[in-house]
Amino acid sequence: MTTHPRPRLDERRLRLAWQSASLLLGYPDDDLLRLAGLVRQATDQLPPSVADPLRAFLGHLEHTSQTELAQAFVSTFDHQRRCCLYLTYFQHGDTRNRGVALLRFKTAYRAAGMELTDAELPDHLSVLLEFGATADTGAAWDLLMDHRAGLELLRLALTDLGSPWSSVVEAVCATLPPLRGDDRKAVMKLAAEGPPAEEVGLAPFAPPEYMPEPHRAVALPLPTFSPSMRGARR
Numbered sequence: 001m002t003t004h005p006r007p008r009l010d011e012r013r014l015r016l017a018w019q020s021a022s023l024l025l026g027y028p029d030d031d032l033l034r035l036a037g038l039v040r041q042a043t044d045q046l047p048p049s050v051a052d053p054l055r056a057f058l059g060h061l062e063h064t065s066q067t068e069l070a071q072a073f074v075s076t077f078d079h080q081r082r083c084c085l086y087l088t089y090f091q092h093g094d095t096r097n098r099g100v101a102l103l104r105f106k107t108a109y110r111a112a113g114m115e116l117t118d119a120e121l122p123d124h125l126s127v128l129l130e131f132g133a134t135a136d137t138g139a140a141w142d143l144l145m146d147h148r149a150g151l152e153l154l155r156l157a158l159t160d161l162g163s164p165w166s167s168v169v170e171a172v173c174a175t176l177p178p179l180r181g182d183d184r185k186a187v188m189k190l191a192a193e194g195p196p197a198e199e200v201g202l203a204p205f206a207p208p209e210y211m212p213e214p215h216r217a218v219a220l221p222l223p224t225f226s227p228s229m230r231g232a233r234r
Contacts, residue, residue: 050174
């Protein structure tokens with residue numbers, strides 16, 4: 001298995017950054033709006049490279065109606081395949097290899113005692129960030145780094161669209177090391193070729209439940225800011 005560079009942020013701030021981004025990448029419902037102030041307070045503990053893009057999105061959140069936010073969320077993530085929030089899709093498309101990749105996510109979650117509901121896909125970026133923030137930071141780090149090319153491609157796609165959510169993904173990318181040569185090549189390759197397509201007649205190696213539609217709706221867990229974090233920001 002590839003050995004990845006370790007985080008530059010300490011674990012407490014890394015968890016706080018991922019927890020905040022996980023929430024902001026969720027559907028803009030009443031819970032998100034209710035917790036936005038807490039996320040803004042949390043940014044005071046993060047470095048500018050992470051805090052500034054999160055604050056940029058929070059500013060958009062505060063000055064946009066909930067109806068507009070919801071419409072933009074659906075048009076961006078449900079109707080734009082290149083803005084897919086499911087990380088394995090970029091590398092594997094809907095091929096049988098994606099089923100194996102999804103199984104790796106679920107195995108990591110189960111090892112940390114985290115069980116997803118049937119409505120949740122393990123490679124959804126918000127789910128992975130929540131896992132890293134609340135369960136196993138190291139395992140989430142390795143999964144993010146292994147899917148770095150897809151994450152960067154998502155960031156570029158959102159930036160090209162002028163989407164406010166590009167700031168949130170930018171903040172996530174800022175918690176990771178700078179792209180290295182191989183990572184840059186992988187991003188360029190994905191951008192040029194797109195996700196692979198399955199050959200006709202090939203049965204998936206993984207069970208059907210691990211081969212979801214790329215834009216299936218998910219019910220995301222809300223990040224839970226710990227009492228110690230709340231107390232630190234009073």
